[in-house]
Amino acid sequence: MIEGWETVIGLEVHAELATATKMFSGAPNRFGSEPNTDIDAVTLGLPGSLPVLNEKAVELAIRLGVALGCEIRPSIFARKNYFYPDMPKDFQISQYDQPINVDGFLELPSGKRVGIERAHLEEDTGKSTHVGGAGRITGADHSLVDYNRAGVPLLEIVSRPDLRSAEEARQYVAELRAVLVATGVSDGKMEEGSMRVDANVSVRPAGSDTLGTRCEIKNLNSLRSLGRAVEYEALRQVDLLDGGERVRQETRHWGEADGRTHAMRSKEEAEDYRYFPEPDLVPLAPDDEWVGRIRASMPVLPAERRARLAAAAGVSLPHEGVAVIVGRGQDSQALAAMEGGADPARVLVHVEQNLAVEGGAALEPGRLVALIDLETSGALTATQAKAVLAEMLATDAGAAEIAAARGYEAMDPNALAAALDGVIAAHPEEWEGFRTGDDKAKGKLTGFFVGQVMRATQGKADGRAVTALLRDRAAG
Amino acid sequence: MSENTTAASLAAAVRGGDRSAVEVVEECLAAIDAGDRALHAFLTVTAEAARAAAAEIDQRVAAGDDPGPLAGVPVALKDNMCTRGVATTCGSRILEGWCPPYDATVVERLAAAGAIVVGKTNLDEFAMGSSTENSAFGPSRNPRDTSRVPGGSSGGSAAAVAAGFVPLALGSDTGGSIRQPAALCGVVGMKPTYGRVSRSGLVAFASSLDQIGPLTATVADAALLFEVIAGHDPLDSTSIPEPVPEVGAHLDDGVEGLRVGLVTELLGEGIAPDVAVRTRAAADALEEAGAKVEEVAVPAAVYGLSAYYLIAPAEASSNLARFDGVRYGLRVDAPTTQEMMVATRTKGFGPEVKRRIMLGTYALSAGYYDAYYGKAQRVRTLIADDFAAAYERVDVLLAPTSPTTAFPLGDKTADPMAMYMNDVCTIPSSLSGDPAVSVPFGTGDDGLPVGVQVMAPALAEIDLFRAAAALEASAPR
Numbered sequence: 028m029i030e031g032w033e034t035v036i037g038l039e040v041h042a043e044l045a046t047a048t049k050m051f052s053g054a055p056n057r058f059g060s061e062p063n064t065d066i067d068a069v070t071l072g073l074p075g076s077l078p079v080l081n082e083k084a085v086e087l088a089i090r091l092g093v094a095l096g097c098e099i100r101p102s103i104f105a106r107k108n109y110f111y112p113d114m115p116k117d118f119q120i121s122q123y124d125q126p127i128n129v130d131g132f133l134e135l136p137s138g139k140r141v142g143i144e145r146a147h148l149e150e151d152t153g154k155s156t157h158v159g160g161a162g163r164i165t166g167a168d169h170s171l172v173d174y175n176r177a178g179v180p181l182l183e184i185v186s187r188p189d190l191r192s193a194e195e196a197r198q199y200v201a202e203l204r205a206v207l208v209a210t211g212v213s214d215g216k217m218e219e220g221s222m223r224v225d226a227n228v229s230v231r232p233a234g235s236d237t238l239g240t241r242c243e244i245k246n247l248n249s250l251r252s253l254g255r256a257v258e259y260e261a262l263r264q265v266d267l268l269d270g271g272e273r274v275r276q277e278t279r280h281w282g283e284a285d286g287r288t289h290a291m292r293s294k295e296e297a298e299d300y301r302y303f304p305e306p307d308l309v310p311l312a313p314d315d316e317w318v319g320r321i322r323a324s325m326p327v328l329p330a331e332r333r334a335r336l337a338a339a340a341g342v343s344l345p346h347e348g349v350a351v352i353v354g355r356g357q358d359s360q361a362l363a364a365m366e367g368g369a370d371p372a373r374v375l376v377h378v379e380q381n382l383a384v385e386g387g388a389a390l391e392p393g394r395l396v397a398l399i400d401l402e403t404s405g406a407l408t409a410t411q412a413k414a415v416l417a418e419m420l421a422t423d424a425g426a427a428e429i430a431a432a433r434g435y436e437a438m439d440p441n442a443l444a445a446a447l448d449g450v451i452a453a454h455p456e457e458w459e460g461f462r463t464g465d466d467k468a469k470g471k472l473t474g475f476f477v478g479q480v481m482r483a484t485q486g487k488a489d490g491r492a493v494t495a496l497l498r499d500r501a502a503g
Numbered sequence: 504m505s506e507n508t509t510a511a512s513l514a515a516a517v518r519g520g521d522r523s524a525v526e527v528v529e530e531c532l533a534a535i536d537a538g539d540r541a542l543h544a545f546l547t548v549t550a551e552a553a554r555a556a557a558a559e560i561d562q563r564v565a566a567g568d569d570p571g572p573l574a575g576v577p578v579a580l581k582d583n584m585c586t587r588g589v590a591t592t593c594g595s596r597i598l599e600g601w602c603p604p605y606d607a608t609v610v611e612r613l614a615a616a617g618a619i620v621v622g623k624t625n626l627d628e629f630a631m632g633s634s635t636e637n638s639a640f641g642p643s644r645n646p647r648d649t650s651r652v653p654g655g656s657s658g659g660s661a662a663a664v665a666a667g668f669v670p671l672a673l674g675s676d677t678g679g680s681i682r683q684p685a686a687l688c689g690v691v692g693m694k695p696t697y698g699r700v701s702r703s704g705l706v707a708f709a710s711s712l713d714q715i716g717p718l719t720a721t722v723a724d725a726a727l728l729f730e731v732i733a734g735h736d737p738l739d740s741t742s743i744p745e746p747v748p749e750v751g752a753h754l755d756d757g758v759e760g761l762r763v764g765l766v767t768e769l770l771g772e773g774i775a776p777d778v779a780v781r782t783r784a785a786a787d788a789l790e791e792a793g794a795k796v797e798e799v800a801v802p803a804a805v806y807g808l809s810a811y812y813l814i815a816p817a818e819a820s821s822n823l824a825r826f827d828g829v830r831y832g833l834r835v836d837a838p839t840t841q842e843m844m845v846a847t848r849t850k851g852f853g854p855e856v857k858r859r860i861m862l863g864t865y866a867l868s869a870g871y872y873d874a875y876y877g878k879a880q881r882v883r884t885l886i887a888d889d890f891a892a893a894y895e896r897v898d899v900l901l902a903p904t905s906p907t908t909a910f911p912l913g914d915k916t917a918d919p920m921a922m923y924m925n926d927v928c929t930i931p932s933s934l935s936g937d938p939a940v941s942v943p944f945g946t947g948d949d950g951l952p953v954g955v956q957v958m959a960p961a962l963a964e965i966d967l968f969r970a971a972a973a974l975e976a977s978a979p980r
Contacts, residue, residue, distance in 0.1 A: 068605060072825045074598065074706040075585040075607060077739050106821050108867070112840055117824035164840060172829070301867035303876060306710035306818055308740050 029230070034261040035238060036196050037188035037227040040203055041181050042213040043151065043220070044087045050150040050180035051078030051120065058219045062173035070178045072115035077307050080104075084180035087212045088127050088148050089313060089321050091182055094210050094328055095143045097131030101312040102147070104305040109298060112164075113153035113172050121149035121183075123302045127311065133186070133206065134330040135198050136350035142187030153177035176220075182212070188227065188238060193257040197250045200224055205329045205354060217249055224253055228260045230268065239264070240274040244288055246281045256281040260288050332358050340371040348379040357382060363392035369399035373412075381413055386420050394419055398426035405489045411435045438487050443480075446488065447496055450479040462501050473497060510576045510670040510724040514617070517575030520564055524557035524575030528619050531577040535621070535668045543643045544653075544662040546582050547590055548622040553577070556619045570617030573731060578613055579663045579672040581656075582623035583630055584715070585704040586610055593706050594628040594638040597851025598832045607704020608739070609673060609715050609732045616731040621669060624659030628853045629823065630680055630708045632656050633925035636916050637855045644912070645688055647951055651909035654684030654925075660718045661688040671728050672718040677708050678811050679904075679929025681716045682941035686904035686954020689943045691725045691971070692718045694929075696961045697936035698743040701736030707822040709815035710741075712933050722942065722975045726751040726968050743962070750968040758792050758973040761966065764799035764897035766958075769928050775907045777947040782903045785944045785955040788977035789901070789970065799893045799900065803885040807930040810886070812923060813866045813879035814934075819856075820863030826851060858919065887935040894960045899970045903928050904941035904954035932958045940971045945979035 046056050052069035068076040092099045105123035126147035132140045154176050159168030184203065190196045204222060207213040214221050224247045229239035244260055247253045264274050279288040327335070332353045337344045339362055352358050352375070361378045365371050377399065382390060398419065402412040407430055415429045422429070430436070438446075451458045454475075461472040477493045516522035532550050539545050560570045580586065583593045585603035587610075592598050606614075613620065627637035635643040635658030643658045645651040646666040653662040657674025661684035664672050674681040676694035685692025693716045700715045707713060717728035733747040765786050770779050790796045828834035828847030835846035852860070866875035893900060905925055915922040932939040938961070941954035955974060959967035 071830055073603065073831070074591070074593070074601070074825070075603060075605075075704040077703050079738060079740055108821050108824060110824065110827060110841075110844060112827070112829045115825065115830065117827055118821050170840060299869045301821070301864065301869075301872075303817060303821070303867055303872070306741075307707075 029261060029265050031233055032230050032261070032265050033233045033235070034192060034257070035188045035229045035231060035241075036190035036192075036257055037241075038186045038190065038196060038199060039225040039227070040184045040186075040200065041151075041223040042091075042184060042207050042215070043222070044084050044180040044182060045211060045213050046081055046083045046087065046180055048081060048083075049178035050081050050084050050148070051178060054178065056179050058216075058221070060175050062171075062175060065175040066177070070115065070174055072117075078120060078305075080308060080311070081180060084148060085127070085311065085313065086321060087180075088146070088182055089318055090210045090325065091146055091184070091207065091212045092128035092131065093318075093322050093325055094206050094212075095128070095131035095133055095146060095184075097128035097143060097146060099128055099313065099318055100125070101310060102127040103310045104148075104308045105302045106305050108301040111152070112170060113155045113174070113177065115153065115174060115177055119150060119152065120305055120308070122147035127313075133199065133203055135195070135202050136333060136354075137195075137198065137345050139195070141189045141199055144185045144187050146182050146184040149181050149183055151176050151179040151181050188229075188241075193254040193261075196226065196257050197254045200250055200253060201354070202329065209326050209328060211326075220248075223248070226253060226257055226260075228257055228264070229274070230261050230264045240276050242274065242276065242288070243278045244281055245278060245291075246283075248283075252281055252283055255286060256288060259286060263288065329353050336361060339365045340375055342375070348375045351379050355383070355388065357388050360388060360390065360392055360395075364395045364399070367392055367396035369396040370403045373399045373402060377412075377416060381416050384420065390420060394425065401426055401430060405492045406430065407435055408486070408489050410486065435487075438484060438489070438492075443484070443488055443492060444496060446480050446483045447476070447493060447500070450476060450483060451500065454479070461497070508667070508670060509721055510573060510719065511727055513576050513670060514572060514574045517560065517564065517617075518569060522575070524560035524564075524619065525554065527575050528553050528557040528577055528621065531621055531669060534666075535663075538666055538668065541644065541649055542646055542662050542666055543641055544624055544659045544666065544668065545579070545622045546592060546594070546625050546640055546659070549586075549589055549620060552589070553619050553621045556614075560617055560619070572616050572727060573613065573671070574617035576618050576671060577621045577669045578618045578728075579622055579624045579660055579669045580610065580620055581626050581630075581660050581672070581674050583626060583675060583706045583708075584610060584673060585706070586620065586623065589623065591623065591706065592640070593630070594626045594635075594640060595851065595853070595856070596639045596833060597826045597847070601832045603704070605704060608701035608736045610704065612732050612734075618671070618731070624657070624663055624672060626659055627656035628856050629706070629819070630656040630675055630677055630713075631819070631855050631859055633679070633683055633922055634910075634912070634915065635659060636912065637853055639853055642912060645909045647689055648909065650911055651951065652687065652912055652914075654687035654905065654909065656680040656684075657692070657718060658684045661685050661690055661692065664688070664690045664718050664720055667720075670720055670724060673715055673728075673732070674718045675705055675708075675713055675715050676929075676933065677712045677714075677815060678933045679926040681718060682929045682939060682954065682956060683905045683925055685718055685941040686943070686952065686956075687909040689952030689954075690718055690720055691722050691940065691942055691975070692716070692954075693725045693729060693940040693967075693971075694933070694938060695729060695733060695964065696743065696938045698741050699733045699747075699938070699962075699964070701734075701739040701742050703736055703738035707818075709818040710822060711818060712811075712815060722940075722968065722971045723751065723754055725940065725971070726754060729964065745962065748962075748965050750964050753965045753969055754972040756969050758789055758794040758970055761789070761794045761899065761970060762897040763789050763794045763796045763970065764893055764900045765796065766804065766893075766900050766902040767798050767800050768802065768804045769902035773906050773924060773927060774903055775947065778903045778906060778908070778953055781945050781947065781953040782901065782955050785974055786901055789973055792973050792977060794970075794973070796901075797897065799896055801886070801889045801893050801900070801931065803882065803889045804931040806882045807886055807934055808923065808927050810879040810882035811926070811930045811934060812862065813875050814883065816859040816863030817866045817876050818863065820860045820867065823852075823856065823860060855919070883934045886931055890931070890935045890937060890958075890960070898959070898963070898966050900958040901970075902956045902958065904956040905929075908947040908949055908951035908953060928956060935961075937961050938964050938967050940967055942971045942974045943978060944974060
């Protein structure tokens, strides 16, 4: 947050679709092959080759459209014309003025709804490596082109300028990724380039409702760079405006190394892509029955999963623990434990904090129920339960068995009472304060007595049992 | 062409074991060898591959197999259709040395029908032109008069058939490139309904207009070849998923009761009087044969040429972008990638191709798109609507194919507009996507062939061929 200013962010996310083959041909769509091996005549744009639309890519586009609550419309493909060596036909087939998905939204864990302007289909380009010079095409000794990625199906998902901070932008991308993965539309691997983000950033005086001049920032390869770039860019723009200068609408490149955005070499004139309808493809009009089948096969999406988990746990949203658990896909584990009768609050704590480790998600819910039951019955303290749980992940042994082996036996009630009475006798002033004090004082001194009993019993006492006994004694 | 050199009779003889395919192919190769120096119909003759394919046909016949309806019949391909391992130049320097790694769908279908490809024929560069004078490898000549052009852009294919080198050839038609050379060389040339024949493996000029079709000596052979190459192809998304009409079975149906419309707009200004006279004579001949003839208006047809020269160059400017020196064909080295692309395209493309790339780039530019490309598309819709209205009154339409007979080489090379006017009668049905055929119908005042064009609604190839067969039967000898 910059005092007196508001940052406005819209994101364009390119997601590679999880199809077996490319957008317009049977060449494999996969990551990591030897350069120029996942290619065919269509990929290379050889003369005479024609594009044939991949039905699976359309299905995945519709899946995302459904997930984002978009209107799914009849659409057409267009050619975006420009010369570049990694684009085999020197035009890109993309949807332009009639995209397949429009007007949807994505709900963030915070409850905020971010508008989705469109999510359209297009093909990816190849990858250029410029050797020599500064690693850019200008000044390079030579360039190598790998066409494996050319023709890979993409969805370009364009948000409305509804995001207001770098953190919110990160949350949006994380949530979109969760939806893409949950729906099977994309593997969402940013590190493999399956998800690439461009950010449109502008600033305006707080309270203004007109948009400032925006800059588009490219080369954001991780959530971290997205956040850093947005923060830097907003500051840069505020500095310009504070200094009486104007922001120029331009495309900027995020420099990971220096932590700044840089104007990309400005062109003499704006690029004219000469869009026109792709004559080699026919209009795409998914019938209602197909869309209906896709709709019926949708998995439960993260927003609804958060709602379900929160309802089962009896907590209200937004809720950090619930968001984290759903984000990690461990909500079904947590729900099963709750259904098994375990205390929901303890389930949330254990799954969020103690099952975040490797193998944690695989823990059979029944074993977690058994552990939490020991804990809530007073047989194990919270600290002991955590240690037992860690050991449960490494062995097949049950909670009770591990607790017994570790000597974590519940204290005999008489021994506990004796220990408490000893503490009371040793601290008469505090006891008097507790007995006669108001709720606030009682609360404060409860902590004192529990701590003393813990010390006296070497941590074997259960805090809740001590508290209950303390109240008994005071009432008695 | 005598009765026993038609494709139908050759295939029958080969299938019946009366003639060997090798012998048929050797005769064809000998004819090309003897006659093509004067005509330059072929850019490549695939003699060895043709001999090998013919020997295989003969073996299959000997073994009791039926190699198919075109068994042993030599066929020539316009050199913009991909042939595996055989140079495919499009008449351009920019593709010099490029051998496709695949066969076009039509080439596969020919092979499956037993036909023998004997070579690749000359064309205007990337099929842009009406005389073959735009070929980077020199023009072809008209076998009827070698001082004249054979028309274009499928001039090599038309000349090869007219010279009797081959009974069958394939051409491609974007605005008349099959029909106009057929008319000028005195052969039959047919453009199927758009989407009837797969474009997979046809090097694109203007994707929404390009269509492959037959050039043959007789209407029956055109029907035979059409049935072989037509039909749905999953590799071409614009391919029509409909069964192929059995046009050959309807050639003798006659035209009794067929409603024929003479297109008013294509008989007036710009059409040579002798060509108009022949066209009216053709209408009379159909009437004589029992058809009902009337004049019908297709008012928007007169705007066809203007619309075409925006739409076709626009698509071409995009289709031809890929020839950038990066992946295949010509590369002219230069210090930077961009300079290399510019140098390659400057050297590799001829003047007409460059002219159309510039036209098309301009027509698609921001700020001009609506005024040019957008408006041209609206005209295209208007023409299709006018045709649809005409086809409510008549079954087929009749018009000249070309406004003149074959003109001398060099006559129009300095005046692109005069050259473009050649396509004024063929462009309207290209824009509407409807089928059309040019049938020889006598000669003009100069003794050169005149072609009359029959047009029909989309998918109505049966009526188209019925009328064509009737015209052929009544044509002056």
